[in-house]
Amino acid sequence: MQRRDFLALSAAGGGAVFVSGLAGCATAATTAKAAYDDFYFVQLSDTHWGYQGAANPDAAVTLRKAVVAVNALAKPPEFIVFTGDLTHTTDDPTERRRRLAEFKSIVADLKVKTVRFMPGEHDASLDRGAAYKELFGDTFYSFDHRGVHFIALDNVSDPGAKIGEAQLDWLKTDLATRDRQAPIVVLTHRPLFDLAPKWDWATRDGDAALALLMPFAHVTVFYGHIHQEHHQMTGHIAHHSAKSLIFPLPAPGSQDKRAPLPWDTSAPYKGLGFREVEAEQQGQRYQVTEHPVVRA
Numbered sequence: 001m002q003r004r005d006f007l008a009l010s011a012a013g014g015g016a017v018f019v020s021g022l023a024g025c026a027t028a029a030t031t032a033k034a035a036y037d038d039f040y041f042v043q044l045s046d047t048h049w050g051y052q053g054a055a056n057p058d059a060a061v062t063l064r065k066a067v068v069a070v071n072a073l074a075k076p077p078e079f080i081v082f083t084g085d086l087t088h089t090t091d092d093p094t095e096r097r098r099r100l101a102e103f104k105s106i107v108a109d110l111k112v113k114t115v116r117f118m119p120g121e122h123d124a125s126l127d128r129g130a131a132y133k134e135l136f137g138d139t140f141y142s143f144d145h146r147g148v149h150f151i152a153l154d155n156v157s158d159p160g161a162k163i164g165e166a167q168l169d170w171l172k173t174d175l176a177t178r179d180r181q182a183p184i185v186v187l188t189h190r191p192l193f194d195l196a197p198k199w200d201w202a203t204r205d206g207d208a209a210l211a212l213l214m215p216f217a218h219v220t221v222f223y224g225h226i227h228q229e230h231h232q233m234t235g236h237i238a239h240h241s242a243k244s245l246i247f248p249l250p251a252p253g254s255q256d257k258r259a260p261l262p263w264d265t266s267a268p269y270k271g272l273g274f275r276e277v278e279a280e281q282q283g284q285r286y287q288v289t290e291h292p293v294v295r296a
Contacts, residue, residue, distance in 0.1 A: 037146040040278040042070055042077040042112075045189075045224030046244035048122065049106070050099040051088040055247035055260035058268065063106050066245050066274060066293050071111045073291075077276065078145065080112050083224040083242060084120030084156060084189030086132075093131060096123075100135045116143075120189045120225065121156040121200075129157035140167055142174050148279055149178060152187045155203040161190060162204045171212055178216065183279070185286075186213065186221040191241065193234050196252040201226055210234055220286055222277065226252065227260075229290060240286075243273040245293060269294045 044066060051059045070080065087099040100123065107115060119132045119139050129139045139154035151174065155163050163171075178184070186192070192206035203209070213219045219237045227244035230252070247260040248271030264270045269292060276289040 038278070038280060039078045039146050040075075040276050041145075042073075042080045042274060042276055043083060043222055043224075043242050044070070044080065044245060044274045045083040045242040046085040046120065046227055046246060047082070047103065048085055048088040048244070048246040049103040050090065050095075051246050053260075055263055057263060059246060062245055062269075062272070062293065063103070064109075067107060067109050069291065069293055070274065071109070073276075076112055078112075079114035079116060080110060081116045081152075081187055081222075082107070082118065083187055083222065084118050085122045085224065085244075086117065086120065087123055088246075089122040089126065091126065093127065096127070096131045097134070100131055104135055116152070118152045118187060118189060119154065119156050121159075121161075124154075124157040125159045128159075129154070132157075140170070146279070148183045148185055150185045150187060153192075153209060155188055155190045155192070155206065160204060161200065161202065163206070163209055168205070168208055168212070171209060175212060175216070180216050181218065182216075183218045184213065184216050184220070186219065188221060188223045190225045191223055191232075191239060192221060193232060193239060195226065195230070195232070196258075199252070199258040201252060210237065213237060228271070240288060242275055243271065243290070245272055245274065248272065 047063050049063055056062060086103045087096065090096050090099065117136045119129055123132045124139065132139060139157050140152055142149065142151045144150070151171065153163060154167060155161060158164050190203045191201055192203050192209055195201040214235060214237070217236070221237060221239040222242065223239065224242050226241050227247065227249035228241065229243055230241040232239040249258060249260060261271065273290055273292045275291065278287040280287060
């Protein structure tokens with residue numbers, strides 16, 4: 001359906017359903033009064049700054065190459081969000097702070113005014129987010145952008161992979177005054193649904209968060225953690241995971257143990273990338289465009 005056709009339908013008081021080109025992803029569109037302005041943002045995830053290993057022998061420069069790739073986009077995004085695991089885990093609190101500070105210094109070269117962050121378990125689970133908060137601030141928050149309400153949830157600072165009652169109460173309050181037809185985007189690190197619990201690809205109280213979100217007609221979740229593109233529906237709520245910027249991981253449950261896929265010397269950076277997310281006017285849907293870190 002062309003945009004002009006949708007506008008004509010909306011003017012007549014009807015509704016329309018748009019189905020994106022992504023497998024298993026569909027979101028509904030309401031009448032024109034619920035519209036927002038066109039915009040797009042970029043999601044990057046799982047940079048794991050500080051990683052050293054065979055899964056990415058180029059790890060010392062991969063993040064910098066990603067910054068260059070984002071800066072080279074033909075049109076700058078309105079904001080950028082990193083959905084967790086900014087750094088690779090370490091038991092040393094001093095080293096953890098050093099890695100977080102180095103990461104922050106590298107991404108300061110992004111040529112976009114607004115860059116938002118959230119932690120992953122590698123950044124936050126060993127000290128409940130203490131070091132992360134010192135450098136980046138709150139681990140969960142909400143904001144509005146051109147008519148879309150964004151909610152960043154922290155399901156990593158609790159080492160038990162929980163959101164926790166206090167944050168769920170905050171979420172309930174945040175949603176209390178929202179129009180149930182207005183678009184909501186949730187940003188999180190782990191998936192909110194049980195994708196592969198034995199691999200830690202789940203949130204133990206994610207169902208409680210989804211129950212709070214379920215009354216809202218247009219909810220989309222963008223997350224990281226699983227180092228690959230994946231699309232899932234929970235009722236009418238669409239979930240989209242992002243690729244990693246360090247190494248890819250196998251398909252959910254495809255083998256006994258989760259382990260990075262081997263580095264392919266014939267195709268370096270295969271499986272690594274970031275994404276544009278375009279919010280299209282009137283349609284209340286998201287067009288996702290995947291980009292490689294380094295083009296072949």
